Amino acid sequence: MSYYDYNLTSFLTSAPTIHHLPDDVGIEIAFIGYSNSGKSSALNALTNQKKLARTSKKPGCTQLINLFQITEGYKLVDLPGYGYAKIPKKMKIKWNNTLTQYLRFRNCLQGLLILMDIRYPLKDLDKKIISWVQENRLQTLILLTKSDKLSTTASHAQLIAVRQEIKNFRDIIQVELFSAKNNIGIHILRNKMDSWYRNDAHIQNNRLIPLKLI
Ligand SMILES: Nc1nc2c(ncn2[C@@H]2O[C@H](COP(=O)(O)OP(=O)(O)O)[C@@H](O)[C@H]2O)c(=O)[nH]1
Ligand SMILES: [Mg+2]
Structure with a gap:
């Protein structure tokens, strides 16, 4: 049994930049990952709700920071997905800034969930985030998503391979x-x-080491 009732989660607000977010109080846990890695689906599964976070077959639907609340002060954050090949440079820069500023300067961020499609784990931007969380000591859980797409044997082999890759950081990830x-x-x-x-x-101070995704 979990301590919090995740089924009670409701939508709070969407913000185009960190300056539009509500006050930096309470505790936030954020979902991050490539677009299409399964962030919205994970949020829906976690909260046992079908449409809480929009899921889409078309990448690029979540361009805002979406905030949800389980109960007063306990929040979930669906961050904009990264890694679009075909978007204008200006938009890429904006996403980069939104993500990196949120990760560095949001004091109430207490833990990070990195989602990676089990078939294509540890892509470039995942690796950048991983080395950054490690340097900044931010607690992280990596979820290898869509594991139903592989056999039990293949998914466990992939799990072991990813654990092996990040074994030096296992105190934090x-x-x-x-x-x-x-x-x-x-x-x-x-x-x-x-x-x-x-x-x-x-006591979460700003994470001092900068992050650059593009
Ligand atoms: N088979 C399977 N498909 C999934 C799973 N999670 C997500 N998907 C599919 O992957 C696509 C992208 O998912 P979405 O949650 O929108 O990813 P996001 O862009 O990271 O929010 C959608 O077509 C989902 O139905 C899963 O656990 N298993
Ligand atoms: Mg999404």
């Missing part, structure tokens, strides 16, 4: 299998989030 389709990893995700939300002794 955990890796788990996930599937929004058949609920693999939901309990691990909820338990991890519980532990981040309950750790209210945090």
Whole structure:
């Protein structure tokens, strides 16, 4: 049983930049990953709601920072997906700025969920984020999403391979299998989030090391 009732999660607001976000108080846990990696689906699975976060087959639908609230002060953040090949440079720069500013300067960010399609893990931008969270000591859970697309044997092999790749950072980064389709990893995700939300002794200063995604 998880401590918080994730099913009660409701939409709070959408913000085009960090300056449009509500006050920097409470605790936030953010979802980040390539577009189409399964962020919105994971959010829906976590909260047991079909349409809370829009899911789409067409990449690029979440261009805003979307905030959700489980209960007063306990928030979830769906960050804009990264890694679009075909968008104008100006837009890329804007996304880069939104993401990097959120990650660096949002004090109430307490934990990060990096989502990677199990078939294509550890792409360039994932690696940049991973080395940055490690340098800045931000608690992170990597979810290998859509694990239902591989056989049990293949998905476990992939899990072991990714764990091996990041073994030097395992004090701060955990890796788990996930599937929004058949609920693999939901309990691990909820338990991890519980532990981040309950750790209210945090004193989170700005993360000092800069992040550059493009
Ligand atoms: N088979 C399967 N497909 C998934 C899973 N999670 C997401 N998808 C599909 O992958 C696509 C992108 O998912 P979405 O959640 O919108 O990704 P986002 O862009 O990261 O928010 C959609 O077509 C989803 O239906 C999963 O666990 N299993
Ligand atoms: Mg999405």
